[in-house]
Amino acid sequence: MTKLSDEQQRDFEAAAFRRLVSHLRARTDVQNIDMMNLTGFCRNCLSNWYREAADEAGVALDKAQAREIIYGMPYELWREQHQTEASVEKQAAFAQNQPKDH
Template structure:
């Protein structure tokens, strides 16, 4: 099978072996664990997702965890502890940017 042809399918992401996709996902999560300065509100404002979204997505994919346990998997510690250590108060500008970004993620947009 031609690997290049497989990767140019309608969505080449689906052609990636699960082990590779999982390794990339774990690297992303560990990167976010290291970059505490990347606040969830800023991630939401820029990209429309944050650590909490990743926790929801692992459950959507079948992890079967409660919300707190899923967030602990992503944060690397209980979410309340992460917030106490690293989360800063959101500014009006950050909240506005997040609201605009969330609108762009709405179905049909």
């Protein structure tokens, strides 16, 4: 395995994260509940992790700001434009499989 410098690792991780965020912004057809049911995380989780990283660095970032960074627009606007009602089955799966740290 190629040995990466700390800077290379950070830069590659940042690039992968930016690509993930870009991909999720383009895939508005994929609902957060679907992501949670399949992977155990969603766009909101990413925004929470982003905000936690900012907090650890001493940067004040509120929930709405972090969500806008991930969604590419205010969260409420994204919900109005893209969120659909989850089926009873999806809601039941979410309730059963929700990670304990959420």
